[in-house]
Amino acid sequence: MFKVMKADLISIKRSIIIFLAYEITLVLIWNIFMVKDIPIIIIFLLTPMIPILNLYTMEMNAESDKILNSFPAKRSAIVAARYLHSIVFLILGFILGYVMIFLSRTIPVVVKPVAWPTYYKILVISLPELVMAGVFLPLYFFTGKYRIPGLTGITFFVIVFWGVSKCLKNLPDKEFVINSIMLVVATILFYVISYFVSVCIYRRRQFY
Amino acid sequence: MILEIQSLRKEFKGFTLQNVSFSMEEGCITGLIGRNGAGKTTIIKLIMGLLLPTAGTFKLFGEENRVSLRDRIGFVYEENYFPETSTLKQLKSITKSFYTEWDETVFQKYARRFNLPLEKKLKALSSGTRKKFSLALALSHHAELLIFDEPTSGLDPVMRREFLDILKEYIEDGRRSVLFSTHITTDLEQIADYIVFIDEGKIITDAPKDELLDKYRLIKGRKEDWTSEIQELCCGGKLHEFGFEALTEHADLIAKKIAIQSEKASLENIMFYLLEKKDV
Numbered sequence: 005m006f007k008v009m010k011a012d013l014i015s016i017k018r019s020i021i022i023f024l025a026y027e028i029t030l031v032l033i034w035n036i037f038m039v040k041d042i043p044i045i046i047i048f049l050l051t052p053m054i055p056i057l058n059l060y061t062m063e064m065n066a067e068s069d070k071i072l073n074s075f076p077a078k079r080s081a082i083v084a085a086r087y088l089h090s091i092v093f094l095i096l097g098f099i100l101g102y103v104m105i106f107l108s109r110t111i112p113v114v115v116k117p118v119a120w121p122t123y124y125k126i127l128v129i130s131l132p133e134l135v136m137a138g139v140f141l142p143l144y145f146f147t148g149k150y151r152i153p154g155l156t157g158i159t160f161f162v163i164v165f166w167g168v169s170k171c172l173k174n175l176p177d178k179e180f181v182i183n184s185i186m187l188v189v190a191t192i193l194f195y196v197i198s199y200f201v202s203v204c205i206y207r208r209r210q211f212y
Numbered sequence: 213m214i215l216e217i218q219s220l221r222k223e224f225k226g227f228t229l230q231n232v233s234f235s236m237e238e239g240c241i242t243g244l245i246g247r248n249g250a251g252k253t254t255i256i257k258l259i260m261g262l263l264l265p266t267a268g269t270f271k272l273f274g275e276e277n278r279v280s281l282r283d284r285i286g287f288v289y290e291e292n293y294f295p296e297t298s299t300l301k302q303l304k305s306i307t308k309s310f311y312t313e314w315d316e317t318v319f320q321k322y323a324r325r326f327n328l329p330l331e332k333k334l335k336a337l338s339s340g341t342r343k344k345f346s347l348a349l350a351l352s353h354h355a356e357l358l359i360f361d362e363p364t365s366g367l368d369p370v371m372r373r374e375f376l377d378i379l380k381e382y383i384e385d386g387r388r389s390v391l392f393s394t395h396i397t398t399d400l401e402q403i404a405d406y407i408v409f410i411d412e413g414k415i416i417t418d419a420p421k422d423e424l425l426d427k428y429r430l431i432k433g434r435k436e437d438w439t440s441e442i443q444e445l446c447c448g449g450k451l452h453e454f455g456f457e458a459l460t461e462h463a464d465l466i467a468k469k470i471a472i473q474s475e476k477a478s479l480e481n482i483m484f485y486l487l488e489k490k491d492v
Contacts, residue, residue: 011306070293074260075310076282211262 008077008085011068070211080203083145087199090137131191132164138198145205213274214238214357214389215259220268222254229254229413231268236357236406239386241379243400243421244393245483246410252393253290255410256361259391260287273356283312286350290362292342296335300328300345311353322348326371339366347375351382358382360392364399372396376403397479401425409483416486421479429463430477432456437470448485459485 072082140157144150168187172180215236222229229251236242244252257263259270261279272281294303308314323330326344334342343366350358358379364372379390380403394400400407400421407424409417417424428447438456443449445466449458459481460466463474477485 007306007309010309068293068295070262070289073262074282074287074289075307076280077310078279208264210264211257 005081005084005088007075008072008082009089011072012085012089073211079206079209083141083199083202083206086141087137087195087202090141091134094133094137131187132161132168134191134195135164136161138195142198142202142205145202145209148209213271215270215272215391216274217255217259217270218268220255220258220270221266222258222263223266227251227254227413229258232410232413232415233268234408234415234418236389236391238356238389239383240405241383241390241392241403242406242408243397243404244391244408244410245395245397245400245479246393246416247483247487248395250410251413252410253361254413256289256359256391256393259359260285283310283353284356286353286355286358288343288346288350288358288360288363290365292334292339292346294334294342294346297333299331299333300337301330303334303345304330304349307349313354315352315354318354319348319352322351325374340368340371343367344371347378351378356388358388358390358392360390362394363392364394364396372399379403397483401479407479409486411487424482425476425479427461428459428477428482429461429474430481431458431460431463431466431472431474433458433466433470433472437472442466442470446485448487448489450488 069082073079136157139160140153143153143156147153171187172183175183213235217235218233220229220232227249232251232255234242244255246252254263258265259272259277261277261282270277273284275281298306304319308316308319322328326341326348328341328345328348329337334345337345343363347363350360364375367375376399382388383390404421407417407419407421408415419427431446433442433456435451435453435455438449438451438458442458445462446458446460449456459477463472466472467474
């Protein structure tokens with residue numbers, strides 16, 4: 005699986021550069037130019053585009069799946085690598101997002117640091133990103149296309165994001181933690197089921 | 213047997229690969245010939261697991277086909293499927309990680325022999341250099357079976373000759389085999405041991421090359437001698453302004469009836485006239 009991940013990462017390095025450039029640009033806008041009115045939601049709406057961008061780039065890169073499937077690599081490992089990728093990119097997006105928030109709210113203005121629960125809430129409401137990847141990937145493996153699965157994934161992201169935000173808004177700390185844990189478990193479960201569905205689909209996929 | 217294909221069938225819209233069966237022994241080179249769209253690439257993709265068969269089975273190295281056996285196969289495809297923006301060094305690094313028997317010394321040897329610019333990106337290279345790179349990868353992990361789809365297309369004549377020499381060297385130990393599809397039948401005449409001739413998804417001929425070349429003769433005669441009796445004895449033929457040219461298995465018999473010039477038929481002639489007869 006890690007061999008496939010390495011192969012994918014080399015194939016998609018252009019999209020990694022785009023991703024980093026995007027995050028750094030936001031940091032610069034927020035900090036150097038002191039533009040603070042960009043809604044934070046933009047970060048979380050745009051970071052999930054990264055897995056889509058990866059797969060889009062892979063698709064464009066001379067059908068690298070044909071090569072991967074010609075190597076002694078199991079199809080389940082290829083799917084697992086893509087699922088792990090999405091998680092890695094999401095975590096990377098979170099970290100960069102948090103760094104950005106931290107920098108924009110503490111260093112330039114020297115205001116009091118943001119309380120930890122704020123970060124925690126951000127983490128929880130970011131779970132829809134995993135849902136999005138979990139919707140996108142099986143559809144991508146089924147169709148071999150990225151546009152419709154991508155749009156479907158983003159639609160799911162927006163709906164779940166909105167739902168989760170409503171669900172956790174203005175809750176007492178205890179209820180917030182319980183609800184959050186349930187949401188995390190449900191999301192992980194969804195992601196795992198999505199993986200097995202993708203494996204079933206990908207095992208039947210043919211490369212003409 | 214290094215490869216045994218039994219009644220392999222693959223259905224597409226408008227094309228069916230029909231019950232293809234053939235086998236390959238260790239230490240031999242098998243050429244897969246046929247016109248465009250005959251089913252050569254389909255057979256190769258089925259063996260490589262890129263396509264799933266509708267029916268039929270095949271064994272690799274005497275075992276039921278499974279993913280791990282691809283560790284013992286080297287491949288070169290007609291088109292490039294590697295990511296264009298990566299350097300040869302990066303692509304080598306990817307490939308290397310998948311094969312347990314990867315031999316860096318062998319790869320470096322071929323990289324020098326083929327003058328591969330390892331620091332350059334794939335997109336900056338000519339199709340010939342890309343092909344050489346794919347060949348170097350396929351030859352660098354001690355594969356027991358090499359599967360090539362049009363390996364010599366895009367190569368200049370010098371490199372083509374060198375490539376054929378490499379293949380001869382590669383199978384010298386008698387344990388390795390090569391399966392390759394090509395349109396350039398002269399390549400096969402030089403090195404192939406077996407020929408599998410396929411058309412419209414069906415095998416027309418599956419025979420040792422020498423047997424095939426000995427079986428058919430190319431004959432030339434006068435225009436007026438191209439009678440229906442002679443035509444029946446031929447596998448196909450063409451009437452020109454000054455005479456006829458035909459492929460036959462019965463050159464001796466025809467020579468007793470009319471004056472002809474007879475010569476050994478090339479694979480290209482055999483392929484051409486057999487297909488012509490089939491089309492008629």
